[in-house]
Amino acid sequence: MNRILILTGKAVVGILRLFRRNAGNLPGIILWHLTKGKACSMFRVDCPIIAVTGTNGKTSVTNCIAQLFEQSGKKIIINREGNNLDTGICSLLLRYCDSSGKVDADYLILETDESHVPVVYSQLKLETLIVLDFFRDQLDRNGEMETLIQKINGFCKTFEGNLILNGDDPNTARLGRANPANKNVKYFHAEPYAFATDTIYEASEGRFCPFCGSSLEYDYYQYSHIGRFRCPKCGFGDYKPYITASGIDLDKPVFTADGHEYSTKLNSIYNVYNMTAVVAAAKLYGIEQSVTDSVINNYTVNNGRMEKFILGDRETTLNLAKNPVGANMTLRVMNEQNGEKELLFVLNDNVADGLDVSWIWDINFTIFERVTRVVTSGTRAYDIAVRIKCSGYPAEKITVRPELDDAVEELAKTPGRKFVIANYTAVQPTRSALKRYIAKHGGECGE
Ligand SMILES: [Zn+2]
Incomplete structure (x- = not known):
């Protein structure tokens, strides 16, 4: 039975590859259904498993630990693309196991979603x-x-x-x-x-x-x-x-x-x-x-976490903030910067963002220091503008530009230091908009 399930899962991975599709979670989801939620128990893993969980920092820490072992000459398996739910981990193991479900590595280093820790590690020995x-x-x-x-x-x-x-x-x-x-x-x-x-x-x-x-x-x-x-x-x-x-x-x-x-x-x-x-x-x-x-x-990151851009000659830092802590942290880094600066806040409410944007009310905008102007954008550009205004920040210094390209143009039209905060689904479109600006007006995309 085990072998049939594993082979089915592997077949799905193969078929998706044939169509040049990244398998992602799908094989895991299929196996999950076939095993009634016990997909991870299909595998035989004899090597040590190290899991990293928590709200912030999982990806960075998982990648660095993986490098510790890789640079020590060990064979590791890691969910680098951040497929960190049980189905994602199951898809990963499907890719690396043999037809009996045996996974061959020296270490498994797994970023694991907080809510999935008990599910996954009741089936795999951590x-x-x-x-x-x-x-x-x-x-x-x-x-x-x-x-x-x-x-x-x-x-x-x-x-x-x-x-x-x-x-x-x-x-x-x-x-x-x-x-x-x-x-x-x-x-x-x-x-x-x-x-x-x-x-x-x-x-x-x-x-x-x-x-x-x-x-x-x-x-x-x-x-x-x-x-x-x-x-x-x-x-x-x-x-x-x-x-x-x-x-x-x-x-x-x-x-x-x-x-x-x-x-x-x-x-x-x-x-x-x-x-x-x-x-x-x-x-x-x-x-x-x-x-x-x-x-x-x-170690450095290039995924919208403190990523640097130069818009024309304006130094700009982009940061992903998917929760109030991330946003507060960026505000704090911004405050630690001497001189005046301007902020672009991009807020979306797509499904992957969790639809509920009430978390923006836990961002402490009263700590703003020498922030001379704020531009807001994204599908909830007006919500974030209202939130900032309610913190006591002068309404006349806030400009709402729901379209991202307009927002970046607006941000870059004045000289000085710029910061950009974008939530989960907003971060990639924001990077692209910053790059389009640079392609049009000059500048640099860096780290
Ligand atoms: Zn106590």
């Missing part, structure tokens, strides 16, 4: 789970965040493998108590960077102890609810970090983790957290220091 953070994200897809955390917590209750957790996120760190018998729980943590604050900066979750309900006390906040916290009553948050990032200087940008200095290409505090998670994985698996250096110091 060795290491890395949990980066939990933020409110695409509400109508995932349901409330607490439900999501409960799901993963339920999985962690019986999980005995390595659990690497962001110790500065109470939503994540609490998973460390799910299974008191698990001796393989490890936390990563970062010391305050220059823009850490004493008080919380943005609307966010996680301010109360999940165990006793007391208010959590913070030594500092890095961004949103991420920071060094403790529960004064039950001691939640008193852990000894496995890896600590210190000496964080985003101007250079450098940071030290586990006593070793890294100089990275990305200058955001979230990159420091992501790379600290990567250092934790490197330490756990005994990766050579020279390999870890090469991976972390060279």
Whole structure:
């Protein structure tokens, strides 16, 4: 039976290839139906599986960990295209297995959607789970965040493998108590960077102890609810970090983790957290220091995350923001920039965006500093304009241009530093519009 199902799935992959179609999730979806949701249990995986989950940073961390092993000469399988649901992972395994379902690799490194962790790893034996953070994200897809955390917590209750957790996120760190018998729980943590604050900066979750309900006390906040916290009553948050990032200087940008200095290409505090998670994985698996250096110091992204463009001669940074934290983070990076600047915000409400755009009300626009003009665009250009106006920003400085090309022209017509924020389905069209502008008026597309 197993063999027939595997061969059916492989046939679907083959047929799609024949038509030059990327198989994507489809073979997995078919197998999922044939097995009544147990598709991942069809495979025989003897190598260690490392999974990365969390709201933000999954793709970066998964790719970097994969590189740690690749550069160490190991054969890895990774869902690089971000097919991170059970059906996507199943499609990936179909591609790499033999007709008996055996998957041949040294390591499987799998970005895994938060809500799919229990489903996938009740069927495949997981060795290491890395949990980066939990933020409110695409509400109508995932349901409330607490439900999501409960799901993963339920999985962690019986999980005995390595659990690497962001110790500065109470939503994540609490998973460390799910299974008191698990001796393989490890936390990563970062010391305050220059823009850490004493008080919380943005609307966010996680301010109360999940165990006793007391208010959590913070030594500092890095961004949103991420920071060094403790529960004064039950001691939640008193852990000894496995890896600590210190000496964080985003101007250079450098940071030290586990006593070793890294100089990275990305200058955001979230990159420091992501790379600290990567250092934790490197330490756990005994990766050579020279390999870890090469991976972390060279890692860069080119997918609308802090991507640089020059429009004519105007320096422009594009950032994807699919949730309030991402957007707040971009606003913060923008504030850290001296001088005046202008913002283009592109908001779509397509199905993949989750239709519900209410998350924009959790973006803290009151932190705007020296933002002299805002242009809005996308299918919900007016909604985002209203949101910004309601934060107290002067209406006369906001221009609505629903068509993207018009919006980019509008943004670039004045000199100075530009920032662009685009949500999920808006980011690729926005990149294209920026490139069209550059093709027409000159400039540069860079990283
Ligand atoms: Zn407590």
